[in-house]
Amino acid sequence: MVPSAFVMLEAIPLTPNGKVDRRALSEFSVKSLKLSTDTFVAPRTPEEKLLANIWASVLGIEQVSIHDSFFELGGHSLLATQLMLRICETFLVDIPLHHLFQSPTVAGIAKIIDTSRQAKIVDTKTIIDLNAEAVLDITIQPPKISVDVFAKPSSIFLTGATGFLGTYLLYDLLMQTRANIYCLIRSSSVAEGKQRLESTLESYSLWNETFHSRIIPIIGDLSEPLLGIPEPQFRHLANQIEIIYHNGAWVNHIYPYSVLKAANVLGTQEVLRLASQIKPKPVHFISTTGVLFSSANVDTDTQIKIVRESDFLDASQVIESGYVQSKWVAENLVREAGLRGLPVCIYRPTRIGGDSQTGISNPNDFLNLAIKGYIQLGKVPILDDKKENIIPVDYASRAIIHISQQTDLLGKTFHLVNPRPILLSDLVNWIRSLGYSLEETAYEQWRTELNHHQENVLYPFLSLFPQDKSSDKKLPRTKVPQFDSQNTLEGLSTDIVCPVVDTELFGIYFSYFWSSGFLARPSGQKTSIQPDLINGVKEI
Structure with a gap:
């Protein structure tokens, strides 16, 4: 987690015994922050005064200048949702969340409110030319030499190693190779970075003491030029590593493309720069099936188009999700690097x-949050035939590593999907x-109920649930195409098979939810779950 704000101190307060004085330290909280008088601009109108009060209340600070950025004051995506909901309720307007990212100040939102009242419209979105975004830096040119593809590499570079899938990729690379794994990580020191990597493995019950010497932290940042690595070290790393797994990304389904671009798009470009310097190195890029979600993949209400691994959406068909857009652009950059010889x-x-x-x-996966949110609310929207395609993380990781070790599969795209989606x-x-x-x-009743429960884990994601003006009582449908996975099936060995998502598997998941405290156990539920609770049928 990245802190939402920092408080600078000249020294850490200590007790007479030389220990940290936590009581004194608490007095320096973000809530006590005050803006300097020479940068503070007071609200000028009743609307700005009301907005400033809402700003201060949500952020937990004393005063807000009308030109201060919500995000520079400590705001983040979850608080942004809360802020915009309160603004819409207070001013009786309907302002989409993306306006806050475009105008993150009291003065900016006040102007949008005024415009909306006069024109009666506010849902004007910034049009992003994704094709123009998907242009790889011309200086990224792999050397015109033969590519040494090592079946048994000794040095591997991995991004996103502390994420959920990334931790399993790190584990499987440590288990299935003898290579040293160089992990890009944001940290104040190498020692702290290594401790964080090891602690994450341990938290997922994947740690083994024999891993210690083979995990090598590389202090950097995806969103920075050269990945935040000093140029001499960057070149040394480019000469040393033999293969790259680019899994790192800022996964946020609320932020717009403009916010996610630095990490997800420019970060991918810097990874490709690393792969192209000195000697060409294979890049295994982790994308998402989300880049293929589109009405173009649905023929009729009853026919779902089969999307093949070689398929790729036109920019105009990509769904309006900043995260998905960023992955679509990143895929284009990777594909262009492939055309240049990488x-x-x-x-x-x-x-x-x-x-x-x-x-x-x-715990931050949206389906898990949805399950928890439904249980907290005691209500669920009408789901009908809505489906989810789920693959266990251990299968996903094993499949990626196994396929990546087969040099004859380089240049292909692979869909990692479950052949049997579940009905929600x-x-x-x-x-x-x-x-x-x-x-x-x-659906509309469920959404209204959620809007009145700020403590619900789904409340910060309310903007993802559109207000349904139609008479349809069901959850608005986002149709999911059927994914072909022939490349994946041909690349996997017979012992790597996607587990069936059934009541037995969800029984394992719920046992973890209970033991970890993610969910409260229902009254009367004992320690074990019978796998055949749905009318004697095991499969969901």
């Missing part, structure tokens, strides 16, 4: 679920069978 592979996983053996899951309505029925009370309600 050996590349692209992997598009669908939703990544927990470990199929231990149940260890990503069946999952809800199974959750009910555990003893949770879940009332199925019309």
Whole structure:
């Protein structure tokens, strides 16, 4: 997690015994921050005064200048949702969240409110020319020499090693190779970075003491030129490593493309620069099936188009998600690097679920948050035929590493999907069978109820649930295409098979949810879960 704000101190306060004085330290909280009088501009109108009060309340600070950026004052995506909801309720306007990223000041939002009242419209979106964004730096040119593709590399570079999938990739690389793994990580020191990497492995029950000497932290930042690595070290690293796994990305489904571009697009470009310097190095890029979500992949209400691994959407068809747009552009950069002679592979996983053996899951995954939010609210929108395609994280990682070790597969794209998606309505029925009370309600009623419960884990994501003006009582549908995965199936060995997502697997997941405290156990539920709770049928 990146701190939302910093408080600068000349020295850490200490007790008479020389220990940190935590009580004195608490007095220097972000809430006590005050703006300097020479930069402070007071509200000029009643609207700006009201907005400034809302700003200060949400951020937990005493005063706000009308020209201060919400995000520079400590705001983040979750607080942004809360802020905009309060503004819309207070001023009786409907302002989409993306306006806050475009105009993150009191003065800016006041002007948008005024414009909306006069013109009666505010949903004017910044049009992004994704094709113009997807242009690889002309200086990134792999040397015109033969590529040494090592079946057994001794030095591997990995980004995103502390993320959920990234931790499993690190583990499998340590288990399936003898290579040293150079991990890009944001940290104040090499020692701290190494401790963070090891602690993350340990938190997922993946740590082994024999890994210690082979994990090498590289202090840097995806969003910085040369990945935040000093130029001499960058060139040394380019000469040393033999293969790259680029898994790192800023995963945020609320932020717009402009915010995510530095890490997800420019970061990918810098990885390709690293891969092209001195000697060409294979790049294995982790993308997402989200880059293929589009109405163009749906023929009719009953026919879903089969999307093949070689398919690629036109820029105009990409869904309006900053994260998906950033991955679409990054894929284009990787593909262009491949055309310039760099050996590349692209992997598009669908939703990544927990470990199929231990149940260890990503608490920030949206499906997990949705399950928790439904349970907290006691209500669920009508889901009908809405499906989810889920693959366990251990399968995803093993599949990527196994395929990447086959040099004859370089240049291909791979879909990592489950051949049998699940109906979310069946999952809800199974959750009910555990003893949770879940009332199925019309979508608009469910959304209104969620809007009144700020403590719900889904409340910060309210902007992702559009207000439905139609008479349809169901959750607005985003149709998911059917993904072909022939390249993946041909590249995998017979012992790497995607587990069936059934009640037994979700039983493992819920056991972890309970033991970790992510979910409260329903009253009357004992320590174990029977795998056949849905009318004697094991499969969801």
